[in-house]
Amino acid sequence: MTDLLLLSEAQMRRIEPYFPLSHGIARVDDRRVISGIVFVIRNGLRWRDAPPGYGPHKTIYNRFVRWSRLGVFNKIFAELARKAGKPSRLMIDATHLKAHRTAASLLKKGLFPRRIGRTKGGLNSKLHAVCDGQGRPVVMLLSEGQMSDYKGAALMLDALPPASQLLADKGYDADWFRRALAERGIMACIPSKSNRKNPIEHDRKLYRQRHKIENMFGRLKDWRRIHTRYDRCAHTFMSAICIAATVIFWL
Template sequence: MSDLIWLSDEQIAKLAPFFPKSHGKPRVDDRRVLSGIIFFNRNGLRWRDAPGAYGRHITLYSRWKRWSEKGIFARMMAGLAVEHGEKGAVMIDATYLKAHRTATSMAAKRGSGRLIGRPKAGMNTKLHAICDSIGRPLNLFVTAGQVSDYIGFRALLSSIPNVDWLPGDRGYVVDWFRDAFTYEGIRACIPSRKQRNTPVKYDKRRNKRRNRIEIMFGKLKDWRRVATRYDRYSKIFLSAIALAATVIYCL
């Protein structure tokens, strides 16, 4: 099939340092299995519908589940992102991702801990992201849809590199948030809300470049498994997002 996805030898070489060591029996071909996992996440298929060229679907599922639970795909994205060495600016933002009804049961016992909320827009998950000046994601974090942007950002705070500027949207304009970076020499570039009595000065030209993080969100949502959440467990869903970001921006 001409529309199948296959990783090149160069791409596998980039990812190989993050692979866990195999114990005992050697693993099935990494290139074939990872290519199948990417094809599955890109197109939002059921595992049993994976093309036969990638081998047994149970092998793809087993590798995906084990490596997701170990955080391998998240480490791939974070490790490759560090190599870019951003020093100019990083951007912050958050977006909503729709949760399919198969991903959750809102019952208290079974639905807890899945990071799926029910705000006005329906059941969804919120993705918080930090990206560099050209829109490449540096770190990602997921929360329930109704959780404040500040809570998600606190989880990403330690991963912000030493840069000059931090553009953001109006949701991050509160004083304590802007002052938190003063002692590190990072200047926040965030516009004021309309109801604020004292407008905040900011660099309008630099803030316009924040559209790159919106473009990044759009590219991630081109992957069916990211745009609609089918996974019950948040760690596996975050792995799907990290894998998409790795393929789009790091390979």
């Protein structure tokens, strides 16, 4: 295991409180299995190609799917982000994630949508995210690729943590969004669209900080199974995104 990625004991202590309780037979070593999941997602491997040092690949895959259905990885991300404290500044943006043919080829059966849509770039999903002033994600939402930025913002509005400022690009220049932020005591730093009759001034120097959320998306996409979606189910793909965000920014 010396050449393989292995989460440290300190990292495990931070996430272990959110693991489901073991019933009956004790679980296989959590540290080894979770490290195997991280390794596969980061390197874009098939589950069967996970190095033998992590144990049977079926054990790694089954743990990932089972805990994804339970929302374990989403909860770990949300709780670690919440414990970081109140951010003074927020940034919001969205990015497209290409859906591989293995994720988009079959019809979806069941109650839950797949969150895959068609745009000019083909079939893809869209990740909407809010990050703090340091470029660390605090709220994330997965949608179909054709969903507009401001519609994604509307879905995340109630989950926004208290802050004094929010930075966004022109795609979020809507009167209702500015009013909603003002009601929460958040100052909007958003450039006006070219077709706005009465342009609204914004702090240009402050707006330069928005590159941090672009950098955040870039770091997430360095993980191969995030950059390209291979998961058919939306909940497993969202779990993979939460795992990447947790390891990169919060551990």
